[in-house]
Structures are given as C-alpha cells and as structure tokens.
Amino acid sequence: MNVFEAVKQSVTTRQAAEFYGFRVNRAGMIACPFHNDRTPSMKVDKRFHCFGCGADGDAVDFVSRLFELPSKEAAMKLADDFGIAYDRNGKPSIVAKIREPTAKQKFEAEEKLCFRVLSDYFHKLRAWEKDYAPKQPEDEWHPLFTEALQRRDYIEYLLDTMLYGTLEDRKALVAEQRNEVMKLERRFADSRQRGNSRPIRTDTAR
Structure with a gap:
C-alpha cells in the first residue's frame, strides 16, 4: 500500500x-x-x-x-x-506496528509542552500586572497582581533558558518544572470549565 x-x-x-x-x-x-x-x-x-x-x-x-x-x-x-512500513512503488506491503517514541522524541515533546505552558503563563502574568494594578495607593493588592510581581521575572528567566540554554540546562529545567507545568495546566483548565477569567490559585510562589 x-x-x-x-x-x-x-x-x-x-x-x-x-x-x-x-x-x-x-x-x-x-x-x-x-x-x-x-x-x-x-x-x-x-x-x-x-x-x-x-x-x-x-x-x-x-x-x-x-x-x-x-x-x-x-x-x-x-x-x-511512527515506524510505519509502506511500499514506495505502491505495491501491497505489511504495515509495521507503531513504535514507541524514542527518548529524544519524548524529550522534544515534553520540552515543547513545557515552553508552551510557561509562555502562556508569562503572558497571563504580564496581563495581570496591568489589569489588577491598584488604582490608588491605599487600595489592597489583588492576589493576581501580587502573583505577577512575584513570578514574572522568574518565568521569564525559565523561558530564556529554554530558548538559549544548553541541552543539559534545558533537560534539567524540563524535569524540574514537570510538576509545575501539570499544575498550571490543571489550574487554567479548571478556570475555563468554571467560565471564570480569574484562575483558581495554586501554590506557585517561590
């Protein structure tokens, strides 16, 4: 085939x-x-x-x-x-079973997911810093404004490492951030399901 x-x-x-x-x-x-x-x-x-x-x-x-x-x-x-066999001449052939992704392919997929989630989070932090900034000096700080101030620079550092760091640095970062990425995905998924623009808070502070 x-x-x-x-x-x-x-x-x-x-x-x-x-x-x-x-x-x-x-x-x-x-x-x-x-x-x-x-x-x-x-x-x-x-x-x-x-x-x-x-x-x-x-x-x-x-x-x-x-x-x-x-x-x-x-x-x-x-x-x-996917390791699928086919006849380049169009003749019938036996199709091989789908093979498991290699370690390199698994890392590349996880790295891509990690970068996407952290990048989305970084853009949210920038938006929160602007949208929830106190209007008056005596106003109480919104939790999302506080989170933006605490987390923006650190997330930007992680993204820079993923863009410009060595392979070893990127592997270490992806492994270290695995649980954080999963938490962020659940956090925003829960927020979307509730139809609420304010995400559920999780323990993301460092």
Missing part, C-alpha cells in the same frame, strides 16, 4: 497530536495550533475538527498544516516517526 493508505490506516489525529507534544484533555480537545486559541476548541480523534476556525481533516492534513509540509511529505514524516 502507498504511504497515504498506510498512514491513514495506522495513525489517528489524536495519536499524531499527542506524539507532537499536544496534551489532549478528557473531552478529546486540544488548543488549536492553527489560530490564536485561548481555550481548547479542536476535537481530535480519528480526524480533527476545530470549532473555532473550522480547520478539519485527518492525521496527514494535521501534520501538513502543523509543519507546513506538502501532503506527501507530511505522510512520509508520519510514517517515519
């Missing part, structure tokens, strides 16, 4: 999304990578569909748009990353 047939029979969009670093919530939703999606609006299963921008397709379409590749190159990337 050709590469398109082999990939479409073997890989769902959800598997592809998880492999490339997206965290799928219990409802099967992710934040759409194809528009500025503040809340998860893309459903990923065998296919994908975004209820925000209307993006729709299968795993090949997802990877094609995600990495800006032609369809055939996207299918070949999926085949390579």
Whole structure:
C-alpha cells in the first residue's frame, strides 16, 4: 500500500497530536495550533475538527498544516516517526506496528509542552500586572497582581533558558518544572470549565 493508505490506516489525529507534544484533555480537545486559541476548541480523534476556525481533516492534513509540509511529505514524516512500513512503488506491503517514541522524541515533546505552558503563563502574568494594578495607593493588592510581581521575572528567566540554554540546562529545567507545568495546566483548565477569567490559585510562589 502507498504511504497515504498506510498512514491513514495506522495513525489517528489524536495519536499524531499527542506524539507532537499536544496534551489532549478528557473531552478529546486540544488548543488549536492553527489560530490564536485561548481555550481548547479542536476535537481530535480519528480526524480533527476545530470549532473555532473550522480547520478539519485527518492525521496527514494535521501534520501538513502543523509543519507546513506538502501532503506527501507530511505522510512520509508520519510514517517515519511512527515506524510505519509502506511500499514506495505502491505495491501491497505489511504495515509495521507503531513504535514507541524514542527518548529524544519524548524529550522534544515534553520540552515543547513545557515552553508552551510557561509562555502562556508569562503572558497571563504580564496581563495581570496591568489589569489588577491598584488604582490608588491605599487600595489592597489583588492576589493576581501580587502573583505577577512575584513570578514574572522568574518565568521569564525559565523561558530564556529554554530558548538559549544548553541541552543539559534545558533537560534539567524540563524535569524540574514537570510538576509545575501539570499544575498550571490543571489550574487554567479548571478556570475555563468554571467560565471564570480569574484562575483558581495554586501554590506557585517561590
């Protein structure tokens, strides 16, 4: 079978999304990578569909748009990353079982998730510092304003390390921040479920 047939029979969009670093919530939703999606609006299963921008397709379409590749190159990337055998001449072949991601691929996916979550948090901190600043000197400080002052510089330092640090520094940072990233994801997910712009506070102070 050709590469398109082999990939479409073997890989769902959800598997592809998880492999490339997206965290799928219990409802099967992710934040759409194809528009500025503040809340998860893309459903990923065998296919994908975004209820925000209307993006729709299968795993090949997802990877094609995600990495800006032609369809055939996207299918070949999926085949390579998932260890899927196919006949380059279009003749029938035995499809191999999907292989487990390598240690390098797992780290790259976790690093991407860590950077995305911390980057989102950093932008929230900057917004909170502006939106919740006291209007008068005697005003009581809003908890989110206090959090922004306490955390902004540290999160910026983490992001700089992820952008410019050595591989060893980045590996250490990702491992150290693993629990923090999970807490932040739950925190903002809980806030979205409650329809409240003010996130639930967690123990994030250092």
